Amino acid sequence: MxxxxxxxxxxxxxxxxxxxxxxxxxxxxxxxxxxxxxxxxxxxxxxxxxxxxxxxxxxxxxxxKGLSIEELKNYQIAETSIFYDRNGKELYKYYVENRTYVDYEKISKNIVNGLVAGEDQRYWENPGVDIVGLVRAGFRAIAGGERISGTSTITQQLIRNTIIQKKSNESLTEGIDRKIKEIFLSYQLTKSLSKEKILELYLNKIEFGHNTFGIEEASKKFFNKSAKDANIFEGSVLASLPKGPSYYSPYNHQDRLVGYLILDDEKADEEGKKDTKKLVSPEEVNSQKELVNSLKNKISNLKGKGVSDDSDKYVICNVDKTSLATKEFDVDEKGCTVLTYSRLFNFISDIKVKSGDKSLAYFPGRKDYILQRMLEDKYITFDDYKKAVIEGFGYKFNVVKEKIVAPHFVFYVREYLEKKYGKDSISMGGLKIYTTLDLDLQNKAQEIVSKQVKSNTSKFNAKNSALVSIDNKTGGILAMVGSNDYYSDDGKGQVNVITSKLQPGSSFKPFVYSIAMQKNQIGTKTPVYDLEMTFPGNYKPKNFDGRFMGKINISTALNHSRNIPAIKMFYMTSGVKEIVDFMHKLGADSLTMDENYGASLALGT
Structure with a gap:
């Protein structure tokens, strides 16, 4: 129931x-x-x-409390920093006065658009602070433990360059304190001034490198024209410099700024090595006219258009599939490929042209990032983009001769100090910087280099030379001549040969000798033969004078820089690894095992 x-x-x-x-x-x-x-x-x-x-x-x-943007009205430009030699003789003034103030209307839109696209994409809409960027960076920090960086707007950078100074070694608490003030003042400034006025103040305030401050002087220095006349290429270059005036120097690091061409010679030398060269200067680029023109044509023939206004995808057509070095990009039967704007960098550098054993490709620089961002934000067309990329091939910047005492040395010291203490501390701190340089010895060193270059030019057509003198007790630099003429017309004199990575040549021989002598218990009087020989790999080295001295001792072989005995010393060591490890102990970290060195390492080549 x-x-x-x-x-x-x-x-x-x-x-x-x-x-x-x-x-x-x-x-x-x-x-x-x-x-x-x-x-x-x-x-x-x-x-x-x-x-x-x-x-x-x-x-x-x-x-x-008490913070006010009124400080900008009464802002005083910082004092000049002065570099001295060891005896108090003035070498160089690093100041913030070399500027000509210009109104916003006298600044090219190409500069303004490049700066906004590269530094502050939402500048025209944000309230002085990039809230979207901050939130995105915050999520990245929480998700991946990344340090929050790169979120400062142009307005914040102006505040940081005027009212609030960022310390190079600030603590977390100091950083938070500064950031809060920075955000507050940026918001206040945006409410008080127009966006155009803020850009005007910013572009007239910041440094562009090489004693140049403000956009007008920078444009005159590098392009010999007023800021109002800068074209798209020039605008992208000038918009690149605030990121790092020394790092992207048009004179010292043109490759980092505007990119460079890479020439590969597939034909191996006697040791089986293939030659790869950077082509940066006009002379270097013009030496490969056929290949350069071929690469220009490949880039010029490309057609591009965006998928839609709100899409990050871009379509490029007229692509020669056979000219792409990798299979990274899918090209359809019509010769078109779809990619994101951020991969435009990779696409351009993937184009390679060939002629015989040689091939040529392009490696982009900072200005190419600015151009890519300008294209993405619709400031320029694809034709504008291509033209500006090509314009950078072998570009020759305007050179204004400024007589600076020991220029290679002072810029070497300045770059070191900027990395250690921050650029602003050095350029605006009113510092008195005493160096180890002896100006009397520096002048003598310059005389020696100039005299030697004249001799080398007539004998070997070698038109450049460098010299550094170091105090063995302290390691202090007494004299540094980085090239024969810092102010040479071709601009190459501004490259510091002393700090550049070059083959050490015969100066490397004593290190190989020392290892061989210690390992085999031989001395300076031990006999060694300087005779024509064939070493493994069918390697037949010769001496610089084309002669052989026969039976000599080790001391004589090293004093006369004989190549055959040096190669024999190489084979008396355990080989490349032992030499590289030994050099690492001495601080020569640029030598690596992945460079495929052979017996010629003993000759510093």
Missing amino acids: SINKDFNKGNKISTNRLNTKFKKIKKVEKKKSTKSVIKMIIYIILFFIIIGFILLIVIYNKYL
């Missing part, structure tokens, strides 16, 4: 009535529960509002 039947017979209570009662009870409980949840949510919201309000009061009183 079912339970329902018992209820119906015995107690005459209907099942429907029981169900009705149950439903009423359940409904009352739900109402009470809902009211409690709503009250709790309201209390939580009120709690956070009160806490937030209290925090705002604390932050305002601790960090923001």
Whole structure:
């Protein structure tokens, strides 16, 4: 018998009535529960509002009280820093006065657009702070533990260059303090001034390198024209420099700034090595005219268009599939490929042209990033982009001759100090910087280099030379001549040969000798033969004078820089690894095992 039947017979209570009662009870409980949840949510919201309000009061009183953008009106330009030699003789003034202030209307749109695209994409819409960028960086930091960086707007950078100074070694607390003030003042400045005025102040304030401050002087120095006349290529270069005036120097690091051509010679030399060269200067680029013109044509023939206004995809057509060095890009039967704007860099550098055993490709620089961003933000067309990329091939920057005492040395010291203490501390700190240089010895060193170059030019057509003199007791640099003429017309004189990575040549021989002598217990009077020989790999080295001295001792072989004995010393060591390890102990870290050195390492080649 079912339970329902018992209820119906015995107690005459209907099942429907029981169900009705149950439903009423359940409904009352739900109402009470809902009211409690709503009250709790309201209390939580009120709690956070009160806490937030209290925090705002604390932050305002601790960090923001008394801060005002009025300081910009009375802002004083920092003092000049002066470099001296060891005896107090002045070498160089590093100052912030070399500027000509220009109004916003006298600054080319190409410069403005390049700067905004590269430094602050949402500049025209943001309230002085890139909230979207900050949130995105915050999520990246939480998800991957990355350090939050690269979120400063142009307005924040202006504040940092005027009212608030960033310390090179600031603590986390100091960094937070500065950032809060920076954000507050940037917001205030954006409310008080137009976006155009803020850009005007910024571009007239910042440094562009080589004693040049403000956009007008920078444009005149590097391009010999006013800032209002800068074209797209020039605008992209000038917009690149605020990121690192020394690192992207048009004179010292043109390859980093505008990119460079890579020439590969597939034909191996006697030791099986293939030759790869960077082509940067006009002379280097013009030496490979056929290949350069071929690469220019490949790039010029490309057609490009965006997929849509809100898409990050870009379509490039007229692509010669056979000219792509890798299979990274899918090219359809119509010669088109779809890629993101951020991969445009990779695509251009993937184009390679060949002629015989030689091939040529392009490696982009900082200005190419600016151009890519300008294209993405619709400031320029694809034809503009291509033209500006090609314009950088072998570009010759304008050179203004400024007589600086010991220029290679002072710029070497300056770059070192900027890395250690921050650029602003050196350029605006009013410092007196005493160096190890002896100006009298420096002048003598310059005379020696100039005299030697004349001799080398007539004998070997070698038109450059360098010299460095170091105090063996302290390691201090007494004299540094980085090239024969820092102010040479071709601009190559500004390259510091001393700090460039070059083959050491015969100066490397003593290190190989020392290992061989220690390992084999031989001395300076041990006999060695300087005779024509064939070494493994059919390697037949010769001496610089084309002669052989026969039986000599080790001392004579080293003093006369004989190549055959040096190669013999190489084979008396355990080989390349032992030599490289030994050099690492001496601090020569640029030697690596992956360079495929052979016996010629003993000759410093």
